[in-house]
Amino acid sequence: MDFISIAIFLTVIGITLWIAYWASKRTSTASDFYTAGGGLTGWQNGLAIAGDYLSAASFLGIAGAISLTGFDGFYYSVGFLTAYLVVLFLVAEPLRNLGKYTMADMIGARFSATKVRGAAALNTVTIVMFYMIAQLVGAGALIKLLFGIDYWMAVLLVGVMMSIYVLFGGMTATSWVQIVKATLLMAGTVIISFLVLWKFDFNFIGMFEQMTTATKHGEAYLHSGITYKNPFDLISMLLALILGTSGLPHILMRFFTVKDAKTARSSVIYAVWIIGIFYIMTIFLGFGAAMFVGSDAIIAENAAGNMAAPMLAGVLGGSALESFIAAVAFATILAVVAGLVLSGASAIAHDFYGQIIKKGRLTEKQQVSAARWAALGVSVFSIILALGSEKLNVAFLVSLAFCVAAAANVPTILLTIYWKRFNTTGAVASMLTGLIVSLVLVSVSPNVINPIEGKAFFTGNPLFPFQNPALFSVPAGFIAAYLGTVLSKAKRNDEVQYAEVAFKAHTGYRELS
Protein backbone atom coordinates (compact mmCIF):
# COMPACT_ATOMS: atom_id res chain seq x y z
CA MET A 1 0.00 0.00 0.00
CA ASP A 2 1.38 3.37 -0.95
CA PHE A 3 1.01 6.63 0.90
CA ILE A 4 -2.09 7.85 -1.00
CA SER A 5 -3.93 4.59 -0.41
CA ILE A 6 -3.24 4.67 3.30
CA ALA A 7 -4.28 8.32 3.54
CA ILE A 8 -7.59 7.81 1.68
CA PHE A 9 -8.32 4.62 3.60
CA LEU A 10 -7.68 6.28 6.98
CA THR A 11 -9.81 9.27 5.96
CA VAL A 12 -12.80 6.99 5.32
CA ILE A 13 -12.31 5.27 8.67
CA GLY A 14 -11.82 8.62 10.41
CA ILE A 15 -14.93 10.26 8.96
CA THR A 16 -17.17 7.29 9.72
CA LEU A 17 -15.87 6.97 13.28
CA TRP A 18 -16.51 10.66 13.82
CA ILE A 19 -20.08 10.10 12.55
CA ALA A 20 -20.50 7.24 15.05
CA TYR A 21 -19.25 9.48 17.87
CA TRP A 22 -21.52 12.37 16.83
CA ALA A 23 -24.50 10.01 16.49
CA SER A 24 -23.87 8.35 19.85
CA LYS A 25 -24.74 11.63 21.57
CA ARG A 26 -28.08 11.64 19.78
CA THR A 27 -28.99 8.05 20.59
CA SER A 28 -30.79 7.56 23.87
CA THR A 29 -34.22 6.04 23.18
CA ALA A 30 -35.23 2.86 21.33
CA SER A 31 -36.73 5.04 18.61
CA ASP A 32 -33.36 6.83 18.20
CA PHE A 33 -31.55 3.52 18.05
CA TYR A 34 -33.81 1.75 15.54
CA THR A 35 -35.08 4.64 13.43
CA ALA A 36 -32.88 7.69 14.10
CA GLY A 37 -35.91 9.11 15.88
CA GLY A 38 -37.82 9.11 12.59
CA GLY A 39 -36.13 12.41 11.83
CA LEU A 40 -34.54 11.90 8.42
CA THR A 41 -35.68 14.04 5.51
CA GLY A 42 -36.71 12.68 2.11
CA TRP A 43 -33.39 13.29 0.36
CA GLN A 44 -31.37 12.04 3.31
CA ASN A 45 -33.33 8.81 3.45
CA GLY A 46 -33.25 8.53 -0.34
CA LEU A 47 -29.46 8.67 -0.28
CA ALA A 48 -29.36 6.27 2.65
CA ILE A 49 -31.59 3.79 0.78
CA ALA A 50 -29.18 4.02 -2.15
CA GLY A 51 -26.26 3.57 0.25
CA ASP A 52 -27.91 0.53 1.81
CA TYR A 53 -28.92 -0.99 -1.51
CA LEU A 54 -25.85 -0.45 -3.68
CA SER A 55 -23.79 -3.15 -2.03
CA ALA A 56 -20.41 -4.43 -3.12
CA ALA A 57 -22.40 -6.99 -5.12
CA SER A 58 -23.95 -4.09 -7.06
CA PHE A 59 -20.87 -1.96 -7.47
CA LEU A 60 -18.12 -4.51 -7.96
CA GLY A 61 -20.26 -7.50 -8.90
CA ILE A 62 -22.31 -5.93 -11.69
CA ALA A 63 -19.32 -4.06 -13.13
CA GLY A 64 -17.47 -7.38 -13.21
CA ALA A 65 -20.42 -9.31 -14.61
CA ILE A 66 -20.97 -6.81 -17.45
CA SER A 67 -17.27 -6.75 -18.26
CA LEU A 68 -17.15 -10.56 -18.54
CA THR A 69 -20.60 -11.47 -19.86
CA GLY A 70 -21.97 -8.30 -21.48
CA PHE A 71 -25.73 -7.85 -21.41
CA ASP A 72 -26.31 -10.75 -19.00
CA GLY A 73 -24.58 -8.71 -16.29
CA PHE A 74 -26.92 -5.79 -16.97
CA TYR A 75 -30.01 -7.88 -16.04
CA TYR A 76 -29.12 -7.26 -12.40
CA SER A 77 -29.17 -3.50 -12.95
CA VAL A 78 -32.59 -3.68 -14.61
CA GLY A 79 -34.06 -5.99 -11.95
CA PHE A 80 -32.65 -4.19 -8.91
CA LEU A 81 -34.06 -0.88 -10.18
CA THR A 82 -37.51 -2.02 -11.29
CA ALA A 83 -38.00 -3.54 -7.83
CA TYR A 84 -38.48 0.02 -6.55
CA LEU A 85 -41.73 0.35 -8.49
CA VAL A 86 -43.10 -2.50 -6.36
CA VAL A 87 -41.78 -0.76 -3.25
CA LEU A 88 -43.26 2.61 -4.27
CA PHE A 89 -46.66 1.53 -5.59
CA LEU A 90 -47.49 -1.20 -3.10
CA VAL A 91 -45.33 -1.31 0.00
CA ALA A 92 -43.57 1.85 1.22
CA GLU A 93 -46.49 3.98 2.40
CA PRO A 94 -48.65 1.31 4.10
CA LEU A 95 -45.49 -0.02 5.73
CA ARG A 96 -44.63 3.42 7.12
CA ASN A 97 -48.22 3.96 8.24
CA LEU A 98 -48.50 0.66 10.11
CA GLY A 99 -45.07 -0.22 11.39
CA LYS A 100 -42.82 1.12 14.06
CA TYR A 101 -39.35 -0.44 14.05
CA THR A 102 -39.59 -3.69 12.12
CA MET A 103 -41.44 -5.47 9.34
CA ALA A 104 -42.94 -7.73 12.02
CA ASP A 105 -44.50 -4.64 13.64
CA MET A 106 -46.38 -3.96 10.46
CA ILE A 107 -47.68 -7.52 10.11
CA GLY A 108 -48.30 -7.57 13.88
CA ALA A 109 -50.57 -4.53 13.49
CA ARG A 110 -53.06 -6.92 11.95
CA PHE A 111 -52.21 -10.33 13.40
CA SER A 112 -51.48 -10.16 17.08
CA ALA A 113 -50.58 -13.84 17.47
CA THR A 114 -47.07 -14.44 18.75
CA LYS A 115 -46.40 -17.03 16.04
CA VAL A 116 -46.94 -14.46 13.28
CA ARG A 117 -44.39 -12.10 14.76
CA GLY A 118 -42.10 -15.04 15.46
CA ALA A 119 -42.23 -16.24 11.84
CA ALA A 120 -41.63 -12.71 10.52
CA ALA A 121 -38.66 -12.25 12.84
CA LEU A 122 -37.28 -15.68 11.91
CA ASN A 123 -37.39 -14.72 8.22
CA THR A 124 -35.66 -11.43 8.99
CA VAL A 125 -32.84 -13.12 10.86
CA THR A 126 -32.44 -15.77 8.13
CA ILE A 127 -32.26 -13.18 5.34
CA VAL A 128 -29.89 -10.97 7.31
CA MET A 129 -27.52 -13.84 8.07
CA PHE A 130 -27.35 -15.04 4.43
CA TYR A 131 -26.80 -11.53 3.17
CA MET A 132 -24.29 -10.75 5.88
CA ILE A 133 -22.14 -13.85 5.35
CA ALA A 134 -22.05 -13.12 1.62
CA GLN A 135 -21.03 -9.50 2.27
CA LEU A 136 -18.43 -10.31 4.93
CA VAL A 137 -16.76 -13.14 3.02
CA GLY A 138 -16.79 -10.98 -0.10
CA ALA A 139 -15.41 -8.08 1.91
CA GLY A 140 -12.63 -10.19 3.36
CA ALA A 141 -11.52 -11.40 -0.06
CA LEU A 142 -11.84 -7.94 -1.55
CA ILE A 143 -9.96 -6.04 1.14
CA LYS A 144 -7.30 -8.71 0.98
CA LEU A 145 -6.89 -7.90 -2.71
CA LEU A 146 -7.29 -4.14 -2.35
CA PHE A 147 -4.97 -3.55 0.57
CA GLY A 148 -2.92 -6.73 0.70
CA ILE A 149 -3.82 -7.71 4.27
CA ASP A 150 -4.78 -11.22 5.43
CA TYR A 151 -8.35 -12.47 5.07
CA TRP A 152 -8.93 -12.84 8.81
CA MET A 153 -7.63 -9.34 9.48
CA ALA A 154 -9.87 -7.93 6.75
CA VAL A 155 -13.01 -9.64 8.14
CA LEU A 156 -12.15 -8.54 11.65
CA LEU A 157 -11.57 -4.95 10.54
CA VAL A 158 -14.95 -4.74 8.78
CA GLY A 159 -16.61 -6.57 11.68
CA VAL A 160 -15.23 -4.23 14.33
CA MET A 161 -16.10 -1.12 12.32
CA MET A 162 -19.71 -2.20 11.72
CA SER A 163 -20.11 -3.07 15.41
CA ILE A 164 -18.84 0.35 16.45
CA TYR A 165 -21.24 2.24 14.16
CA VAL A 166 -24.27 0.27 15.26
CA LEU A 167 -23.47 -0.16 18.97
CA PHE A 168 -22.71 3.50 19.59
CA GLY A 169 -24.58 5.38 16.92
CA GLY A 170 -27.53 3.08 16.09
CA MET A 171 -29.59 4.07 13.09
CA THR A 172 -28.32 7.68 13.08
CA ALA A 173 -24.73 6.56 12.55
CA THR A 174 -25.75 3.82 10.13
CA SER A 175 -27.82 6.24 8.03
CA TRP A 176 -25.08 8.85 7.81
CA VAL A 177 -22.45 6.27 6.96
CA GLN A 178 -24.80 5.19 4.16
CA ILE A 179 -25.33 8.79 3.03
CA VAL A 180 -21.58 9.48 2.91
CA LYS A 181 -20.95 6.20 1.13
CA ALA A 182 -23.68 6.81 -1.47
CA THR A 183 -22.19 10.23 -2.23
CA LEU A 184 -18.66 8.82 -2.55
CA LEU A 185 -19.91 5.93 -4.70
CA MET A 186 -21.79 8.23 -7.06
CA ALA A 187 -18.80 10.56 -7.34
CA GLY A 188 -16.41 7.70 -8.05
CA THR A 189 -18.73 6.14 -10.61
CA VAL A 190 -19.34 9.45 -12.40
CA ILE A 191 -15.58 10.05 -12.65
CA ILE A 192 -14.89 6.59 -14.08
CA SER A 193 -17.84 6.80 -16.48
CA PHE A 194 -16.66 10.18 -17.73
CA LEU A 195 -13.15 8.85 -18.32
CA VAL A 196 -14.52 5.78 -20.12
CA LEU A 197 -16.71 7.94 -22.38
CA TRP A 198 -13.75 10.21 -23.05
CA LYS A 199 -11.70 7.21 -24.15
CA PHE A 200 -14.55 6.32 -26.53
CA ASP A 201 -14.48 9.93 -27.86
CA PHE A 202 -17.90 10.53 -26.26
CA ASN A 203 -19.42 8.35 -28.94
CA PHE A 204 -22.06 6.28 -27.15
CA ILE A 205 -23.18 4.43 -30.28
CA GLY A 206 -19.61 3.85 -31.41
CA MET A 207 -18.84 2.37 -28.01
CA PHE A 208 -21.37 -0.40 -28.64
CA GLU A 209 -19.83 -1.10 -32.03
CA GLN A 210 -16.34 -1.37 -30.56
CA MET A 211 -17.61 -3.80 -27.92
CA THR A 212 -18.53 -6.35 -30.62
CA THR A 213 -14.83 -6.96 -31.20
CA ALA A 214 -13.45 -6.16 -27.74
CA THR A 215 -14.08 -9.53 -26.09
CA LYS A 216 -13.78 -13.18 -27.00
CA HIS A 217 -17.59 -13.38 -27.12
CA GLY A 218 -17.74 -11.21 -30.25
CA GLU A 219 -21.22 -9.96 -31.14
CA ALA A 220 -22.81 -12.27 -28.56
CA TYR A 221 -21.42 -9.90 -25.92
CA LEU A 222 -24.24 -7.47 -26.72
CA HIS A 223 -26.95 -10.16 -26.66
CA SER A 224 -28.58 -12.02 -23.83
CA GLY A 225 -27.50 -15.60 -23.18
CA ILE A 226 -23.82 -15.84 -22.27
CA THR A 227 -24.62 -16.68 -18.62
CA TYR A 228 -28.29 -17.59 -18.86
CA LYS A 229 -28.63 -20.49 -21.28
CA ASN A 230 -31.93 -21.58 -19.74
CA PRO A 231 -34.69 -18.94 -20.11
CA PHE A 232 -36.61 -20.30 -17.11
CA ASP A 233 -33.58 -19.78 -14.90
CA LEU A 234 -33.38 -16.20 -16.16
CA ILE A 235 -37.08 -15.55 -15.51
CA SER A 236 -36.76 -17.08 -12.04
CA MET A 237 -33.81 -14.83 -11.20
CA LEU A 238 -35.57 -11.70 -12.47
CA LEU A 239 -38.67 -12.60 -10.45
CA ALA A 240 -36.56 -12.83 -7.28
CA LEU A 241 -34.99 -9.44 -8.05
CA ILE A 242 -38.20 -7.49 -8.68
CA LEU A 243 -40.09 -8.89 -5.67
CA GLY A 244 -37.21 -9.51 -3.27
CA THR A 245 -36.39 -5.88 -2.54
CA SER A 246 -39.84 -5.34 -1.00
CA GLY A 247 -39.05 -8.07 1.52
CA LEU A 248 -35.48 -7.20 2.46
CA PRO A 249 -35.54 -6.26 6.15
CA HIS A 250 -32.70 -3.74 6.01
CA ILE A 251 -34.39 -1.86 3.14
CA LEU A 252 -37.86 -1.97 4.76
CA MET A 253 -36.38 -0.66 7.99
CA ARG A 254 -35.24 2.48 6.21
CA PHE A 255 -38.88 3.57 5.83
CA PHE A 256 -39.28 3.91 9.58
CA THR A 257 -36.55 6.55 9.74
CA VAL A 258 -38.79 9.25 8.24
CA LYS A 259 -41.67 11.02 9.91
CA ASP A 260 -44.57 9.96 7.68
CA ALA A 261 -45.71 8.18 4.52
CA LYS A 262 -45.27 11.30 2.38
CA THR A 263 -41.61 11.48 3.31
CA ALA A 264 -41.25 7.73 2.78
CA ARG A 265 -42.66 8.23 -0.70
CA SER A 266 -40.37 11.12 -1.55
CA SER A 267 -37.36 9.18 -0.28
CA VAL A 268 -38.19 6.37 -2.73
CA ILE A 269 -38.32 8.94 -5.54
CA TYR A 270 -34.84 10.25 -4.65
CA ALA A 271 -33.59 6.66 -4.35
CA VAL A 272 -35.06 5.69 -7.74
CA TRP A 273 -33.16 8.50 -9.46
CA ILE A 274 -29.87 7.93 -7.66
CA ILE A 275 -29.98 4.15 -8.02
CA GLY A 276 -31.18 4.34 -11.63
CA ILE A 277 -28.42 6.72 -12.70
CA PHE A 278 -25.91 4.51 -10.94
CA TYR A 279 -27.14 1.39 -12.71
CA ILE A 280 -26.97 3.12 -16.11
CA MET A 281 -23.34 3.91 -15.34
CA THR A 282 -22.61 0.23 -14.66
CA ILE A 283 -22.57 -0.05 -18.48
CA PHE A 284 -19.55 2.27 -18.65
CA LEU A 285 -17.83 0.45 -15.77
CA GLY A 286 -18.40 -2.93 -17.43
CA PHE A 287 -17.64 -1.95 -21.02
CA GLY A 288 -14.64 0.11 -19.92
CA ALA A 289 -13.18 -2.76 -17.92
CA ALA A 290 -13.69 -5.21 -20.80
CA MET A 291 -12.09 -2.79 -23.27
CA PHE A 292 -9.23 -1.23 -21.32
CA VAL A 293 -8.39 -3.88 -18.72
CA GLY A 294 -9.36 -6.99 -20.67
CA SER A 295 -11.14 -10.09 -19.45
CA ASP A 296 -7.96 -12.16 -19.02
CA ALA A 297 -6.46 -9.63 -16.61
CA ILE A 298 -9.76 -9.27 -14.72
CA ILE A 299 -10.19 -13.04 -14.31
CA ALA A 300 -6.55 -13.40 -13.24
CA GLU A 301 -7.28 -11.17 -10.21
CA ASN A 302 -10.70 -12.62 -9.34
CA ALA A 303 -12.64 -15.25 -11.28
CA ALA A 304 -16.02 -13.58 -10.65
CA GLY A 305 -14.74 -10.25 -11.99
CA ASN A 306 -15.05 -8.40 -8.68
CA MET A 307 -11.85 -6.44 -9.25
CA ALA A 308 -12.94 -5.05 -12.64
CA ALA A 309 -13.99 -1.60 -11.34
CA PRO A 310 -10.89 -0.86 -9.21
CA MET A 311 -8.61 -2.16 -12.00
CA LEU A 312 -10.38 0.06 -14.53
CA ALA A 313 -9.87 3.02 -12.21
CA GLY A 314 -6.18 2.20 -12.07
CA VAL A 315 -5.86 2.05 -15.86
CA LEU A 316 -7.78 5.29 -16.43
CA GLY A 317 -6.71 7.46 -13.52
CA GLY A 318 -3.56 5.94 -12.08
CA SER A 319 -2.98 4.73 -8.55
CA ALA A 320 -4.66 7.76 -6.93
CA LEU A 321 -8.02 6.99 -8.57
CA GLU A 322 -7.58 3.27 -7.92
CA SER A 323 -7.01 3.97 -4.22
CA PHE A 324 -10.03 6.24 -4.14
CA ILE A 325 -12.23 3.54 -5.72
CA ALA A 326 -10.82 0.94 -3.32
CA ALA A 327 -11.76 3.22 -0.41
CA VAL A 328 -15.23 3.69 -1.91
CA ALA A 329 -15.60 -0.10 -2.14
CA PHE A 330 -14.53 -0.37 1.50
CA ALA A 331 -17.06 2.29 2.57
CA THR A 332 -19.70 0.46 0.51
CA ILE A 333 -19.14 -2.76 2.41
CA LEU A 334 -19.19 -0.99 5.78
CA ALA A 335 -22.45 0.84 5.09
CA VAL A 336 -24.27 -2.29 3.95
CA VAL A 337 -23.14 -4.57 6.78
CA ALA A 338 -24.00 -1.89 9.36
CA GLY A 339 -27.56 -1.75 8.00
CA LEU A 340 -27.74 -5.53 8.15
CA VAL A 341 -26.54 -5.71 11.77
CA LEU A 342 -29.16 -3.16 12.76
CA SER A 343 -32.05 -4.99 11.09
CA GLY A 344 -30.91 -8.35 12.53
CA ALA A 345 -30.65 -6.79 15.97
CA SER A 346 -34.12 -5.26 15.67
CA ALA A 347 -35.68 -8.66 14.94
CA ILE A 348 -33.92 -10.27 17.89
CA ALA A 349 -34.15 -7.50 20.49
CA HIS A 350 -37.46 -5.88 19.53
CA ASP A 351 -39.48 -8.78 18.09
CA PHE A 352 -38.21 -11.89 19.85
CA TYR A 353 -37.12 -10.44 23.18
CA GLY A 354 -39.18 -7.29 23.63
CA GLN A 355 -42.49 -8.30 22.08
CA ILE A 356 -42.62 -12.10 22.34
CA ILE A 357 -40.72 -12.89 25.55
CA LYS A 358 -41.32 -9.67 27.49
CA LYS A 359 -44.74 -8.91 25.89
CA GLY A 360 -43.79 -5.30 25.23
CA ARG A 361 -43.15 -4.55 28.90
CA LEU A 362 -39.67 -3.08 28.65
CA THR A 363 -38.60 0.36 29.70
CA GLU A 364 -36.94 2.64 27.18
CA LYS A 365 -33.56 1.97 28.77
CA GLN A 366 -34.02 -1.80 28.74
CA GLN A 367 -35.04 -1.65 25.07
CA VAL A 368 -31.91 0.24 24.09
CA SER A 369 -29.63 -2.06 26.02
CA ALA A 370 -31.35 -5.15 24.57
CA ALA A 371 -30.85 -3.65 21.11
CA ARG A 372 -27.14 -3.07 21.77
CA TRP A 373 -26.60 -6.61 23.10
CA ALA A 374 -28.43 -8.05 20.11
CA ALA A 375 -26.32 -5.96 17.72
CA LEU A 376 -23.18 -7.20 19.42
CA GLY A 377 -24.44 -10.78 19.21
CA VAL A 378 -25.31 -10.52 15.51
CA SER A 379 -21.89 -8.97 14.79
CA VAL A 380 -19.86 -11.55 16.70
CA PHE A 381 -21.84 -14.49 15.33
CA SER A 382 -21.53 -13.35 11.73
CA ILE A 383 -17.82 -12.54 12.09
CA ILE A 384 -17.18 -16.08 13.38
CA LEU A 385 -19.18 -17.62 10.52
CA ALA A 386 -17.39 -15.44 7.98
CA LEU A 387 -13.96 -16.35 9.37
CA GLY A 388 -14.77 -20.02 8.83
CA SER A 389 -16.13 -19.54 5.31
CA GLU A 390 -13.13 -18.11 3.46
CA LYS A 391 -12.85 -21.01 1.02
CA LEU A 392 -16.58 -21.35 0.34
CA ASN A 393 -18.20 -19.90 -2.74
CA VAL A 394 -20.85 -17.78 -1.05
CA ALA A 395 -21.85 -15.45 -3.87
CA PHE A 396 -25.14 -17.34 -4.35
CA LEU A 397 -26.19 -16.34 -0.82
CA VAL A 398 -27.12 -12.84 -2.05
CA SER A 399 -29.58 -14.17 -4.60
CA LEU A 400 -30.81 -16.68 -2.01
CA ALA A 401 -31.51 -13.77 0.35
CA PHE A 402 -33.54 -12.06 -2.40
CA CYS A 403 -35.37 -15.31 -3.05
CA VAL A 404 -36.28 -15.88 0.62
CA ALA A 405 -37.39 -12.25 0.88
CA ALA A 406 -39.57 -12.60 -2.23
CA ALA A 407 -41.10 -15.95 -1.30
CA ALA A 408 -41.36 -15.78 2.48
CA ASN A 409 -41.98 -12.08 3.21
CA VAL A 410 -43.56 -10.43 0.20
CA PRO A 411 -46.80 -12.50 0.00
CA THR A 412 -47.54 -11.80 3.66
CA ILE A 413 -46.64 -8.11 3.42
CA LEU A 414 -48.89 -7.58 0.39
CA LEU A 415 -51.82 -9.67 1.64
CA THR A 416 -51.72 -8.09 5.10
CA ILE A 417 -52.43 -4.74 3.47
CA TYR A 418 -54.63 -5.73 0.55
CA TRP A 419 -56.58 -8.91 1.32
CA LYS A 420 -59.52 -8.69 3.68
CA ARG A 421 -59.90 -12.42 4.31
CA PHE A 422 -56.22 -13.09 5.03
CA ASN A 423 -55.77 -14.52 8.52
CA THR A 424 -53.24 -15.67 11.10
CA THR A 425 -52.97 -19.23 9.77
CA GLY A 426 -52.51 -17.97 6.21
CA ALA A 427 -49.74 -15.59 7.29
CA VAL A 428 -47.79 -18.21 9.25
CA ALA A 429 -48.26 -20.84 6.51
CA SER A 430 -47.05 -18.41 3.83
CA MET A 431 -43.98 -17.21 5.70
CA LEU A 432 -42.83 -20.69 6.67
CA THR A 433 -43.63 -22.28 3.29
CA GLY A 434 -41.79 -19.54 1.40
CA LEU A 435 -38.77 -19.93 3.66
CA ILE A 436 -38.65 -23.74 3.63
CA VAL A 437 -39.32 -24.17 -0.11
CA SER A 438 -36.58 -21.62 -0.92
CA LEU A 439 -34.04 -23.25 1.38
CA VAL A 440 -34.79 -26.83 0.30
CA LEU A 441 -34.71 -26.03 -3.42
CA VAL A 442 -31.44 -24.10 -3.09
CA SER A 443 -29.83 -26.90 -1.10
CA VAL A 444 -30.42 -29.31 -4.01
CA SER A 445 -29.66 -26.74 -6.74
CA PRO A 446 -26.46 -26.36 -8.78
CA ASN A 447 -25.27 -23.81 -6.18
CA VAL A 448 -24.76 -26.63 -3.70
CA ILE A 449 -24.53 -29.78 -5.84
CA ASN A 450 -22.62 -29.24 -9.08
CA PRO A 451 -21.34 -31.78 -11.61
CA ILE A 452 -18.14 -29.74 -12.03
CA GLU A 453 -15.82 -30.54 -9.17
CA GLY A 454 -14.92 -27.64 -6.89
CA LYS A 455 -17.77 -25.41 -8.13
CA ALA A 456 -20.00 -26.11 -5.14
CA PHE A 457 -20.06 -27.90 -1.79
CA PHE A 458 -20.83 -31.30 -3.35
CA THR A 459 -19.99 -32.86 -6.68
CA GLY A 460 -22.88 -34.54 -8.48
CA ASN A 461 -26.04 -33.90 -10.41
CA PRO A 462 -28.33 -31.32 -8.83
CA LEU A 463 -31.88 -32.53 -8.09
CA PHE A 464 -33.23 -29.08 -8.93
CA PRO A 465 -31.93 -27.62 -12.20
CA PHE A 466 -32.23 -23.85 -11.58
CA GLN A 467 -29.79 -21.52 -9.84
CA ASN A 468 -32.62 -19.49 -8.38
CA PRO A 469 -35.81 -21.14 -7.08
CA ALA A 470 -38.02 -18.00 -7.05
CA LEU A 471 -40.15 -19.24 -9.96
CA PHE A 472 -41.35 -22.02 -7.66
CA SER A 473 -40.94 -20.66 -4.15
CA VAL A 474 -42.78 -17.37 -4.75
CA PRO A 475 -45.97 -19.08 -6.03
CA ALA A 476 -45.59 -21.56 -3.14
CA GLY A 477 -45.63 -18.65 -0.69
CA PHE A 478 -48.80 -17.21 -2.25
CA ILE A 479 -50.56 -20.58 -2.51
CA ALA A 480 -49.78 -21.36 1.14
CA ALA A 481 -51.21 -17.97 2.12
CA TYR A 482 -54.41 -18.74 0.22
CA LEU A 483 -54.81 -22.32 1.42
CA GLY A 484 -53.91 -21.48 5.01
CA THR A 485 -56.56 -18.78 4.97
CA VAL A 486 -59.45 -20.61 3.31
CA LEU A 487 -58.88 -23.87 5.18
CA SER A 488 -58.84 -22.31 8.62
CA LYS A 489 -61.69 -20.72 10.52
CA ALA A 490 -62.02 -16.96 10.31
CA LYS A 491 -62.19 -15.28 13.67
CA ARG A 492 -64.43 -12.32 14.22
CA ASN A 493 -61.45 -10.36 15.53
CA ASP A 494 -59.60 -10.71 12.20
CA GLU A 495 -62.15 -8.51 10.45
CA VAL A 496 -62.10 -5.82 13.10
CA GLN A 497 -58.34 -5.83 12.82
CA TYR A 498 -58.51 -5.54 9.03
CA ALA A 499 -60.73 -2.49 9.30
CA GLU A 500 -58.18 -0.76 11.50
CA VAL A 501 -55.22 -1.80 9.33
CA ALA A 502 -56.93 -0.75 6.09
CA PHE A 503 -57.95 2.59 7.52
CA LYS A 504 -54.51 3.37 8.92
CA ALA A 505 -52.61 2.03 5.91
CA HIS A 506 -54.52 4.24 3.48
CA THR A 507 -54.99 7.39 5.53
CA GLY A 508 -51.84 7.44 7.66
CA TYR A 509 -53.96 8.01 10.76
CA ARG A 510 -52.30 7.17 14.07
CA GLU A 511 -53.89 7.12 17.48
CA LEU A 512 -52.13 9.48 19.82
CA SER A 513 -50.44 7.55 22.53
Add this chain to the structure above:
Amino acid sequence: MGNTQPKHSNASSLDYEKFIETPEFRNLIKSKKRFITPYVIIFFAFYILMPILTGFTTVLETKIIGWITGTWLYAFGIFIMVWVFSTIYMRKSYEFDADAEEIINKNILK
Protein backbone atom coordinates in the same frame (compact mmCIF):
# COMPACT_ATOMS: atom_id res chain seq x y z
CA MET B 1 -41.68 9.13 18.96
CA GLY B 2 -43.64 7.72 21.83
CA ASN B 3 -42.50 4.69 23.71
CA THR B 4 -45.76 2.81 23.62
CA GLN B 5 -46.15 -0.10 21.27
CA PRO B 6 -48.82 -0.02 18.59
CA LYS B 7 -51.16 -2.24 20.54
CA HIS B 8 -53.69 -4.36 18.78
CA SER B 9 -56.04 -4.94 21.62
CA ASN B 10 -59.73 -4.63 20.93
CA ALA B 11 -59.83 -1.86 23.45
CA SER B 12 -59.39 0.65 20.65
CA SER B 13 -62.04 3.25 21.25
CA LEU B 14 -62.40 4.09 17.59
CA ASP B 15 -64.84 2.22 15.40
CA TYR B 16 -62.70 1.46 12.38
CA GLU B 17 -65.30 -0.88 10.92
CA LYS B 18 -67.62 2.09 10.65
CA PHE B 19 -64.89 4.31 9.17
CA ILE B 20 -64.06 1.93 6.35
CA GLU B 21 -67.73 1.76 5.40
CA THR B 22 -68.04 5.51 4.95
CA PRO B 23 -68.53 6.62 1.33
CA GLU B 24 -65.44 8.88 1.46
CA PHE B 25 -63.16 6.05 2.50
CA ARG B 26 -64.66 3.63 -0.01
CA ASN B 27 -64.15 6.22 -2.70
CA LEU B 28 -60.53 6.72 -1.71
CA ILE B 29 -59.86 2.98 -1.88
CA LYS B 30 -61.69 2.70 -5.17
CA SER B 31 -59.82 5.54 -6.85
CA LYS B 32 -56.49 4.31 -5.44
CA LYS B 33 -57.17 0.84 -6.84
CA ARG B 34 -58.27 2.23 -10.18
CA PHE B 35 -55.05 4.25 -10.39
CA ILE B 36 -52.54 1.70 -9.07
CA THR B 37 -53.74 -1.58 -10.64
CA PRO B 38 -53.13 -0.78 -14.34
CA TYR B 39 -49.66 0.63 -13.59
CA VAL B 40 -48.65 -2.44 -11.60
CA ILE B 41 -49.90 -4.77 -14.34
CA ILE B 42 -48.14 -2.76 -17.06
CA PHE B 43 -44.76 -2.49 -15.34
CA PHE B 44 -44.77 -6.12 -14.27
CA ALA B 45 -45.79 -7.34 -17.74
CA PHE B 46 -43.26 -5.09 -19.51
CA TYR B 47 -40.53 -6.31 -17.14
CA ILE B 48 -41.25 -10.03 -17.34
CA LEU B 49 -41.72 -9.88 -21.11
CA MET B 50 -38.03 -9.00 -21.46
CA PRO B 51 -36.57 -12.40 -20.40
CA ILE B 52 -39.33 -14.14 -22.39
CA LEU B 53 -38.31 -12.27 -25.54
CA THR B 54 -34.56 -12.58 -24.95
CA GLY B 55 -34.74 -16.15 -23.69
CA PHE B 56 -37.07 -17.76 -26.21
CA THR B 57 -36.69 -15.55 -29.30
CA THR B 58 -34.04 -13.51 -31.06
CA VAL B 59 -36.29 -10.60 -32.06
CA LEU B 60 -34.49 -8.17 -29.76
CA GLU B 61 -31.08 -9.01 -31.19
CA THR B 62 -31.73 -6.76 -34.19
CA LYS B 63 -29.45 -3.73 -34.50
CA ILE B 64 -31.54 -0.59 -34.12
CA ILE B 65 -29.23 2.39 -33.64
CA GLY B 66 -25.80 1.30 -34.83
CA TRP B 67 -24.87 -1.63 -32.61
CA ILE B 68 -27.34 -0.66 -29.89
CA THR B 69 -29.65 -3.64 -30.25
CA GLY B 70 -33.29 -4.06 -29.32
CA THR B 71 -32.19 -5.82 -26.12
CA TRP B 72 -30.42 -2.70 -24.86
CA LEU B 73 -33.19 -0.35 -25.98
CA TYR B 74 -35.74 -2.56 -24.19
CA ALA B 75 -33.65 -2.38 -21.02
CA PHE B 76 -33.31 1.42 -21.34
CA GLY B 77 -37.06 1.51 -21.89
CA ILE B 78 -37.52 -0.18 -18.51
CA PHE B 79 -35.32 2.47 -16.86
CA ILE B 80 -37.38 5.24 -18.43
CA MET B 81 -40.58 3.46 -17.39
CA VAL B 82 -39.36 3.35 -13.76
CA TRP B 83 -38.62 7.09 -13.75
CA VAL B 84 -41.82 8.07 -15.54
CA PHE B 85 -44.10 5.83 -13.44
CA SER B 86 -42.58 6.96 -10.17
CA THR B 87 -43.04 10.61 -11.18
CA ILE B 88 -46.66 9.96 -12.15
CA TYR B 89 -47.22 8.19 -8.84
CA MET B 90 -45.71 11.09 -6.92
CA ARG B 91 -47.97 13.62 -8.67
CA LYS B 92 -51.12 11.54 -8.28
CA SER B 93 -50.55 10.76 -4.61
CA TYR B 94 -51.01 14.42 -3.62
CA GLU B 95 -54.69 13.98 -4.46
CA PHE B 96 -54.91 10.91 -2.24
CA ASP B 97 -53.15 12.78 0.57
CA ALA B 98 -55.79 15.49 0.44
CA ASP B 99 -58.62 12.94 0.46
CA ALA B 100 -57.08 11.04 3.37
CA GLU B 101 -56.73 14.21 5.37
CA GLU B 102 -60.34 15.07 4.73
CA ILE B 103 -61.48 11.63 5.88
CA ILE B 104 -59.55 11.91 9.13
CA ASN B 105 -60.87 15.41 9.76
CA LYS B 106 -64.44 14.45 9.04
CA ASN B 107 -64.60 11.17 10.95
CA ILE B 108 -62.19 11.43 13.82
CA LEU B 109 -61.24 14.98 14.60
CA LYS B 110 -64.67 16.34 13.64
